[in-house]
Amino acid sequence: MFKRILSVTLTVFVLAASLYAQKEQPPVGGTPKDFKVPAYKTVTLKNGMKLTLIPYGTTPKATIRIIVRSGSLNEQPDQVWISDLAADMLLEGTKNKSAQEVAEETASYGGGFFASAATDQTQLGADVLSEFAPALIKLLGEVLLSPSFNEKDFERIKGNYLTNLSVSQTSPDAMADKELYKQVYGNHPYGITEPTMEALKGYTVDMAKKFFESNFGAKRSHLYVSGVFDEKAVIKSVEEVFGSWKEGADVYLNPAKLDKSKKFALVDRPGSKQSKIVYGTPVVDPTAPDYVSFMIMNSLLGGSFGSRITSNIRENKGYTYSPGSGVMTRYRSGFWYEEADVTSSVTGAALKEIQFEINRLANEVPSDEELDGIKNYEAGIFVLRNSSRPGVIGQIGFINFHGLSDEYIKTYVKKIYDTKPAEVSALVKKYLPLDKFTLVIVGDKKDVEPQLEGLGVK
Amino acid sequence: MNRAIKILMLFVFVVTGSVFAQLKVDYEYYKLDNGLKVVLSQNKTAPVVTVAVYYNIGFRIEPKDRTGFAHLFEHMMFQGSKNLGKMEFIKLVQSNGGILNGSTRFDFTNYFAVVPSHKLETILWAEADRMTGLDITQENLTNQQGVVTNEVKVNVLNQPYGGFPWLDLPQAANENWYNAHNFYGDLKDLDAATLADVKDFFSKYYIPNNAALVVTGDFEKEDAKTFIKKYFGKIPAGKMQPVPDISEPRQEKEKITVKVDSLANKPAIAFGYKMPAVGTPEYFAMGVIDQVALQGQDSKLYRNLSLKKDIIQVFTEGSIPDLAICLITTDQCYGIFIFFMKTILPPKRSWHRLTKCLKDSQKNH
Structure with missing residues (x-):
């Protein structure tokens, strides 16, 4: 406050000095400590999948995230939201384990799985106790390499999305997003935030499965582990589980060209x-x-x-x-x-x-x-x-x-x-x-x- | 659940002698002569400190003709104190590389800042400054009445399911005004607030003997103690206010309330259960029940409602509020919390089907 007034004019400074003289100034504190972003290392598997390890902190937990370059960018215009439905289907069990078994197993490692798709990426992961990091990676591998994609689960999840779509018609945030994205991104996939009710009703489990199979694979995936964990055990687990994953498609790039006009x-x-x-x-x-x-x-x-x-x-x-x-x-x-x-x-x-x-x-x-x-x-x-x-x-x-x-x-x-x-x-x-x-x-x-x-x- | 326990035990056995260090949370509790409770907890993972002040006053016992006042008052704490004018507290924290916020709850109101660790003294000074006294003008009060009115609009009045069920459920479930009024505030009550109300509320509740100061992060305890004594030690204690009767008559029968929300196009349902008093063994047992019954995809409810019966869209929001704060201020924690879940029903699923399923879930376990 002082400095700024001083730089304006002397008259103001004199006035301000008398006005602020009684006010106590905050103590400035000590000297800043050095901060460095934690050191990390990245390895690439033979099939192209990447793994980044970030030792961090002292709490005996590990955060595990796999980021796959698949999102609404990769959707066909008549299949808006299929990337989200595909992500949700990954939590519905594998060929050998029911959704309930996957959920219980994750809970026993001290965490809970999440999966969510956004415009360009789909993320899956969990926070677990340190000693269970390799086991969670193994489960994550099972989820990604052999998801069940059952029709009954798909129809239930689609029901959720139909409800969400209906509710979003009344929310100012969703209404604004829908119009804004249309104005900003036009015909680019980013420009459409919602399917029509009719289109969504027609989605099938095969569409989701096909989307998953065309867009998920090693070359588009990057696994991150941060926190406290046994590095060797984690690398070993990743190689064992994901080493056999298909390479899949290359990352798809389609930058939006924005038109700067009123x-x-x-x-x-x-x-x-x-x-x-x-x-x-x-x-x-x-x-x-x-x-x-x-x-x-x-x-x-x-x-x-x-x-x-x-x-x-x-x-x-x-x-x-x-x-x-x-x-x-x-x-x-x-x-x-x-x-x-x-x-x-x-x-x-x-x-x-x-x-x-x-x-x-x-x-x-x-x-x-x-x-x-x-x-x-x-x-x-x-x-x-x-x-x-x-x-x-x-x-x-x-x-x-x-x-x-x-x-x-x-x-x-x-x-x-x-x-x-x-x-x-x-x-x-x-x-x-x-x-x-x-x-x-x-x-x-x-x-x-x-x-x-x-x-x-x- | 049984199965999960077995798996867990198996792994606990396997990892005995694990290479990973056990989690240790460092803490120290003490009290200043003026009654201010202090908690220090050191953790040097990152060069930041969090300074938080909890005042033992929430929206539950705010004045009867001033609904929403406890929360409006929270905004006043950013509007100017003895040595810091309007916006200066916020700018002080920001320009030192930190973030800040506050929130109003049932039984307490908290204020916190997270700053680079070398700015600990600066923030302790600023928090002590506003605990010493406020300097609020009518203009600033009027301005924040506008801000809070917009907050109520953006979070409640202009949103489908706004305030559902956190505002609606206590009003429907409880009988005692303290537990059953509109905590965000009727707009006319918010408008009626005066500078005299602000002054009165501050002198009654914002006194050191009604507060707890928490410092966590990367700092030296002796430094923190010196600063705390220097800046907070000189604030005089005030007169503690009597606690009004907040007891709730025992509920013997199911209550059902219907609210019409003209903005919502699908029905939503919330269920609540009265909670045991805070700090009792039953209270903590409810925390476990919350995990088993409601939280996560391995919960009973998710399995029964969503997977088996094909009833969908369950959002669980078990309300086990304010556990930590109650542990440090047990002399003044009030019970009667509500435990709830909500769901937005999909088309063609009836209320009866959902309630039947909920009852079956209870019977089976």
Whole structure:
């Protein structure tokens, strides 16, 4: 506070000094400790499957995750969600074990299996007591190499998805995602977030099985083990279990090409008490040289609790509870957006403030003090992100997915601190032109529409 | 379950003499002269520390004409204290590389920050500063009334199944107002809150003798003790408030409540059971029952409802709340918790089929 005032004018400084003289300043604390991302090693099996081992921490547990490059990216347009159904089917038992037996066995190792598919990857795994890591890997192998894919299980899971689909029609989040992804990704597989009810009803177990067989295999799979475990026993178990897995297809790449132009959609939700706003534009992806600086800019603008947009529309105006900005990253694409659920009557006012903050940062270079605070925050978050068993897997998985080297992790903190105030404003000017923004609103159309006049968003 | 136990025992036998060290959780409990309870727990895995303060006041015993006030007050703790103005607490934590948050529960409200370990003193100073006193303006109160109103909208009023069943079930199951009111707050009560209410609530409940301070992570205990004494030791103790009667009449019969949610397009069902008093052996037994009956794909309920009977979409949310905090503040823990599961019914499955199946599950075990 002091420093910033000092840099403005002497008059303000004198006033501030008398005002703040009685206030106690926080103690600065000690000297920072060294932080290094845990050392890890990666081995590749003959069939192309990769294994990364990350010894971490002292709690006698191991986190085991297999990440398979299979997701909605690999779906046919008439089989949306089949990747999710296929992932769920993997928890329904193997040729030799029922789902119940698999669940009980995993529980006896101190954990529970999960499986979930996303846009580009499907993950399976469990957290288990250290001594059971090799046994869990063996079970994981059985699950992946000989899943049962029974019709009865498939129909039950499909029933769940039909319920989910029906429920999602009423949720502002799902309604916004559906429209946003359509606007951002168009005809690319990322652009369709839901099947139609009719299409989903027609899905069969054979479709899921075929999807699984075409998309799962050694070349697309990477197993990660982090925590406390016996390295030799784990490697041995992986080789024994997965060594015989078919190579399968190569990783399929189909980067989305995002069109940077003004887009607008207002999804009518009559009687809605709030408007859900998503407002953004295509930007850099994690392989860009200025990506880290961009993330610093994002953190200052809207990505952290103390950020400018949050301070404005939450802490000053009280328009919303949980606003925030971020970058939706896919392979070789990025989309920056600010998202907020605001009281319906202030939809236009909130958008105006968001635009104001974007313009202000583009046109006025932030102070060293404000930027230094954000740099420290992001450097601290980097430590936190890498300070748990799943966290380190997430970090290493991130660089592997985007095809980045270890250098990304090693130089991350340095790049944070190298970012200059003028660069932050330049990044806003370069990447966040308001006349090329996409705006999606889910709200009561008759209330919201008149509020958008003069904002230049339509 | 039997089978699982057998498997487990077998492996326990096999791994006797395991090379892996046993889990040891380091901890030390003590109390300052002003009554503040302190818990230190060292773990040097990563160079971070967590500082958390728990105040023994939750939404259960908030003032009767101010539903939602305990939670609104939680927001006030970020709005300015003696030495830190609005946003300055948040910026202090962030600009030192940390994260922070708070939450309001049945019987306590907690605040925590996770920061790089060398910033321990900074955060202890800041937590002590807001325990010493708040400096809230009408403008800040009005602003947070707006924020909380939007929080209620985004989490409850504007969502299908909003607040279901965590807000609805206690209201339906309990008789005593303290256990049965709207904990998030009626919007008119939130609007009615005044600065005088804020001051009164702080002086009654936000006193060191009604709080517990927890420090975990990478730090030296002697340093922590010195800082804690320096910053928290000088805060005067306050007068402890009498605990209102929160007892609940014994429930003898099944209760069924129907709520119409115009945003939801599928029916959802939640079941709850009254819990034994916190800290009793029966309370911990319920923790085990929760695991056996509800949690995970190896649970009885999942097997009976989902796999065998083809009734689907079971979300279990066993509520065994606040175990750790109750262990350190046992003199003031209240029972009557609710234990529940919820399900969104698929089409063509009837309530009767589900309830029959639930009853069968109970009979069989």
